[in-house]
Amino acid sequence: MGRTPCCAKEGLNRGSWSAWEDKILSNYVEVHGEGKWRDLPQRAGLKRCGKSCRLRWLNYLRPDIKRGNISSEEEELIIRLHKLLGNRWSLIAGRLPGRTDNEIKNYWNTNLSKRLQASKGQNSPNKKVENPKNQTSGTGKSSAEPHTVIRTKAVRLSKVIIPRVQADFDENPTPKMAVPTSEPSSSALEQGETANFFMGFDIGDLLTSDALNSFLDQDEEMGENNSNGVSDHFPPCSDFFAPEIENQEGVSGLLQPSEALELKTLASFLNSDDEWITENNQVP
DNA sequence: AAAGACGCCAACCGCAAGGGT
DNA sequence: TACCCTTGCGGTTGGCGTCTT
Numbered sequence: 001m002g003r004t005p006c007c008a009k010e011g012l013n014r015g016s017w018s019a020w021e022d023k024i025l026s027n028y029v030e031v032h033g034e035g036k037w038r039d040l041p042q043r044a045g046l047k048r049c050g051k052s053c054r055l056r057w058l059n060y061l062r063p064d065i066k067r068g069n070i071s072s073e074e075e076e077l078i079i080r081l082h083k084l085l086g087n088r089w090s091l092i093a094g095r096l097p098g099r100t101d102n103e104i105k106n107y108w109n110t111n112l113s114k115r116l117q118a119s120k121g122q123n124s125p126n127k128k129v130e131n132p133k134n135q136t137s138g139t140g141k142s143s144a145e146p147h148t149v150i151r152t153k154a155v156r157l158s159k160v161i162i163p164r165v166q167a168d169f170d171e172n173p174t175p176k177m178a179v180p181t182s183e184p185s186s187s188a189l190e191q192g193e194t195a196n197f198f199m200g201f202d203i204g205d206l207l208t209s210d211a212l213n214s215f216l217d218q219d220e221e222m223g224e225n226n227s228n229g230v231s232d233h234f235p236p237c238s239d240f241f242a243p244e245i246e247n248q249e250g251v252s253g254l255l256q257p258s259e260a261l262e263l264k265t266l267a268s269f270l271n272s273d274d275e276w277i278t279e280n281n282q283v284p
Numbered sequence: 285a286a287a288g289a290c291g292c293c294a295a296c297c298g299c300a301a302g303g304g305t
Numbered sequence: 306t307a308c309c310c311t312t313g314c315g316g317t318t319g320g321c322g323t324c325t326t
Contacts, residue, residue: 015320016294038311054312055295090314105315106293 013047017056021046025053026061059100066098070107078104079112 013021028044034057037050046053059065070078074096081092089101089108096104 014296036311050311051297052295058313059294087315101314102294110292 011047012049014052017048017060021048022056022061025057029057029061055102059102064098065100070099074099075107075112078108079116082108082112 017025024044024046025040028040028046032040032043037054040046040050040053041048044053048056077096078092081095085091087105089105093099093101093104
């Protein structure tokens with residue numbers, strides 16, 4: 001017996017939101033701010049569960065939501081970030097201002113995954129290109145062909161995972177992907193300036209568009225990808241990001257303030273005595 | 285024109301983390 | 306330490322519009 005759904009209470013509305021409900025929710029959040037979602041429906045006078053309200057606000061009603069089609073630039077970024085991050089939709093969405101994780105997830109499942117699958121099929125002539133109609137990712141409505149589904153748990157990132165990196169930051173100040181070594185390098189990490197680097201990239205440089213692109217390009221070049229399209233050579237990039245720190249000023253550039261904070265957090269983590277985990281999940 | 289198949293996407297679900305007590 | 310509550314995440318579903326036959 002599973003847990004009763006959050007909207008199972010009798011009398012609560014489900015399904016599509018009416019314009020009237022949207023207005024009530026928008027007005028309430030604009031006045032009282034986000035948060036306290038559980039109490040919100042009662043306070044606002046909505047017959048919805050808090051979870052539903054939160055989702056509606058985040059995916060549809062927020063004022064900074066960008067409407068309209070995904071541009072080619074955005075699409076390219078999604079593809080590259082997915083290659084790097086896997087199905088970390090919220091992280092990918094964080095790099096596309098105004099886009100939601102749900103929107104990107106849908107766009108990926110309905111457009112990009114099929115297109116990439118088809119192009120892969122073209123690259124390997126022995127493989128038959130399957131009918132895209134048989135490849136809907138999750139509907140279960142039309143999957144006549146069996147296919148492998150890579151599933152990941154929905155988890156929040158709570159630990160910073162430190163890669164084993166070359167200790168040559170001092171000699172190579174220019175952006176360069178560090179190569180994992182057999183031993184974690186403690187000497188470089190003990191030095192203060194190491195905190196300015198992230199996998200061999202200058203953290204300040206990573207906050208610019210060009211450097212981020214360079215970073216993504218080099219990640220793509222890092223050896224084989226696994227079946228999920230994620231580099232096996234390094235753990236997913238997101239594993240290096242620490243949780244956001246509140247009340248710090250962001251940094252302008254392609255990255256969003258929270259991402260800048262993530263890098264800042266990593267930088268401070270490199271100098272901390274907190275838990276260290278290598279790419280093999282071993283504490284050095 | 286009608287019916288079935290298909291595609292898209294908003295919304296829902298279950299799970300996990302983190303904070304509070 | 307254990308439990309509860311809140312929040313956030315990715316996977317999945319259902320409804321509706323469009324396309325095909």
